Amino acid sequence: MRYLLMAVLASLIVNFEGEISPIVPLLLDDLGMSLTTYGLIGALAVAVGGVSAAIGGRLADRYGRVLLLVPALLLAAVCNYATVLVHTPAQFLLVRCLLLFVEGAATTTTAGLVRDFSPRLGRATAFGFWTWGPIGANFLAAGIAGLTLTLFTSWRSQIIIMGTIALASCVVVVFFIADLSPQLRARVITSESDMVAPDPGAADPRPARGLMANRVFWVHLVGITLWLVWYWTLNIFGTTLLVQTFGLKESLAAIVMAATWGCNMVALVAAGWLSDRLRTRKPVILIGAVGGVAGMAYFVALVDRGQADLGQLIGIHALLGTAMAVAFGPWMALFSEDMEDLRPDLQATAWGAFGLSVRLMIVAVLIAAPVVAAGGTGWSRWLLIAMICNLFFVPLVSLLGGSRRRRPR
Incomplete structure (x- = not known):
């Protein structure tokens, strides 16, 4: 539990350091x-992070998680503080590329650690807590901005606050994180009692063909990448969208987004616990996916109309945050288990492929969203595209692996 907590904290730190929405x-x-220039800069930086995620996953499987994670955390803190020195778009591009290169490898490593320290009977709950990293980063960044931007009007103040919190947390992780042996990482652990079974011997460092040649692997990646288009639109442009569409002040827009991520954090753990309790993944994923599409349709209508009161915006964002969590928490557990059934020794490699796939999608969002939003219909057309991507995810769920998880004897 302590090591799992450290993995969650590490995930929170590395995501928090890059959160500038x-x-x-x-x-x-x-x-x-311009927003278009920002999108292009962000796209290049995220592409660099995607390459880093793929490489970092393979290295973490081969040499261990902690050996890669600890230096990455400290380097990310340095890159975060360096953002304060930025005064031109070119300087901003350089710092963001460095920061996201470090973040890509570190995030993949923390996903592998969560799998290592969570038996299958509690896997969805564990990954629900792990997602507190990226979601908690959104919540903290939005909450801190909502509370402090009225006092410190400069964006640099937020970078300093984030860097200080992250650096202090890094020290805790460095002293209390640990790693599993390669032999244990190569085993499928259903419950904690399995840990007392005989050691199966050294892990077999075979290539990753067992993953890449499997249909379920690609269905997972395509489905979740499409589903995350809406999430990353809110993550990157949520505050900007609310300011431009509904005329909210930056501090109020940050509070609305904080409601999204706050509800998301609570629902992640609740949905994970329910999925573990029922020993099933797909039905819970479908409930979240369908509920999310319904909420998205309502929000698209509000954006198309161009007016809504603060209560409506907080309410619909809370609903969207909850629905996204209900789908994503059990999906992470199912992805981990399906990949474990194929190659238990290549968890970080699988999560690295996930990181690369999602970051390529983020590049597309960063480039396309500002261009579409600059058209005559504003943000409503782009949000409609994102909703359709989420709709495609629903039928793909039936093609995933992971039949009902039965309770062991």
Whole structure:
């Protein structure tokens, strides 16, 4: 439990250091960037992070998680503070590429650690907590911005606050994190009692063909990548969208987004616990996916109309945050288990492929969303595209592996 907590904290730190969505409007004004330029810079940086995620996953499987994670955490803190020195778009591009390169490898490593320290009977709950990393980063960044931007009007103040919190947390992780032996990482652990079974011997460092040649692997990646288009639209442009569409102040928009991520964090653990309790994944995933599409349709209508009160915006964002969590928490457990059934020794490699796939999608979002939003219909057309991507995910769920998880004798 302690090691699992450290993996969750590490995930939170590395995601928190790169979270700048609440300050994008201020950043654009200060650096004289257009939203399109910001999207292109972000796309290049995320592509660098995707390559790092794929490479980092393979290295973490081969040499261990902690050996890669600890230096990455400390280097990410340095890159975070370096953002304060940025004064031109070119400087911003350089710092973001460095930061996201470190973040890609570190995030993949923490996913592998969560699998290592969570038996299958509690896997969805464990990954629900792990997702507190990226979601908690959104919640903290939005909440801190909502509370402090009225006191410190500069976006640099937020970077300093984030860097200080992250650096202090890094020290805790460095002293209390640990790794499993290669022999244990190569085993499928259903419950904690399996840990007392005889050691099966050294892990077999075979190539990753057992993953790449399997249909379920690709269905997982395609489905979740499409499903995450809406999530990353809110993650990257949520505050900007609310400011531009509904005329909210940056601090109020940050509070609305904080409601999204706060509800998401609670629902992640609740949905994971329910999935573990029922020993099933797909029905819970479908409930979240269908509920999310319904909420998205309502929000698209609000954006198309261009007016909504603060209560409506908080309510629909809370619903969206909850639905996304109900689908994503059990999906992570199912992906981990399906990949474990294929190659238990290549968990970080599988999560690295997931990281690369999702980051390629983020590149597309960063490039396409500002262009589509700049058209005559504003953000409503892009949100409709994102909703359709989520709709495609629903039938793909039936093609995933993972039949009902039976309770062991």
